[in-house]
Amino acid sequence: MEKIELDYPARHAVPRRVHVGVVGSGDLEVLLEPSPDQRAHVLVNTSVDGFGVVWKSVLDRFFERFGGAASIEINDFGATPGTVMLRLEQAAEAVRA
Amino acid sequence: MSLEGSSVIYSRTSSEPRPAVHTLLRLRHVDELIWEEGRPDWAITALQLAPWVVVRRAEPRPRLWPVGIRGGLRLQRCAAWLPDAAVEDFVTPEMLATARAWRQRPCADAIPALALLDQVEAILQAHGYAGRWGPGGSVGFELASTLPCVSPASDLDLVLKVSEPVGVRDAAALWTALSKLPLRVDVLLETPLGAVALAEYAKGKSVMMLRTTQGSRLVADPWLAGTPSAASASSAVGA
Numbered sequence: 001m002e003k004i005e006l007d008y009p010a011r012h013a014v015p016r017r018v019h020v021g022v023v024g025s026g027d028l029e030v031l032l033e034p035s036p037d038q039r040a041h042v043l044v045n046t047s048v049d050g051f052g053v054v055w056k057s058v059l060d061r062f063f064e065r066f067g068g069a070a071s072i073e074i075n076d077f078g079a080t081p082g083t084v085m086l087r088l089e090q091a092a093e094a095v096r097a
Numbered sequence: 098m099s100l101e102g103s104s105v106i107y108s109r110t111s112s113e114p115r116p117a118v119h120t121l122l123r124l125r126h127v128d129e130l131i132w133e134e135g136r137p138d139w140a141i142t143a144l145q146l147a148p149w150v151v152v153r154r155a156e157p158r159p160r161l162w163p164v165g166i167r168g169g170l171r172l173q174r175c176a177a178w179l180p181d182a183a184v185e186d187f188v189t190p191e192m193l194a195t196a197r198a199w200r201q202r203p204c205a206d207a208i209p210a211l212a213l214l215d216q217v218e219a220i221l222q223a224h225g226y227a228g229r230w231g232p233g234g235s236v237g238f239e240l241a242s243t244l245p246c247v248s249p250a251s252d253l254d255l256v257l258k259v260s261e262p263v264g265v266r267d268a269a270a271l272w273t274a275l276s277k278l279p280l281r282v283d284v285l286l287e288t289p290l291g292a293v294a295l296a297e298y299a300k301g302k303s304v305m306m307l308r309t310t311q312g313s314r315l316v317a318d319p320w321l322a323g324t325p326s327a328a329s330a331s332s333a334v335g336a
Binding site: 047055 | 171172252312
């Protein structure tokens, strides 16, 4: 079990709370809620240790485009980077919907 | 290394189903594996302990199976290709369930992921899935290889073959029944197009994640090819 915390600048507010994904092998859940400050805060709880660099690269790429001031909690159960990005995009889409 | 009890051993004959994702393959020799990115020492050690690999979700190449190698640690997973001719034996999760292979494991009583399989079987039979389900993950690996790798804290991964659409209400009823078991059960519904988590499908939401041989994508119906989103996980990240 490893915890990773990252912070990103934000450009706009996030209107609502969303929850996507599932708790399950090779998958993850993303809980996203409006952040009180003008920044994005990410907390990753992952069952697989040693992938900090890959997490940072995936999250850097996501936040370059997302720009929302959100607190995001990710509970990961060994998802691939591609699946992580897909779930993050699903959460971003759900926020806009 | 072979399966305990003749009822679990299957030879490869033309009447057997083709090995699909989650199928466990026993390899003839480690040197016949074609490694995707290097050949880690832990993988060689693991294969010496149990010469079994798992078919992973990737497009098969001609006469080559996409396989994954599991080590003792969670992060010890690597990808390789196994030539068809180097497959000595195979066993699918459904075969393990049909043979009730868990009943032959020593110390199964102390390990919920093995001890509860009789109850899991009863639930799946009651919901009409007899012969279409089986254990995957570490449980499937242990039952095929007989190498102890399931711990008292292990979750139970199940694979359910559903070639025809399942109603959300039926899926939710099955999920509710499995959720009452005193351990975490992850169920993948394997459709002809890929796999969706039962936990996600049973929620009845308009979008869900389908795992396919070309990566994961968001779909509205895991039995239909149409997607509500162009997002494709395989192209999203290079790592």
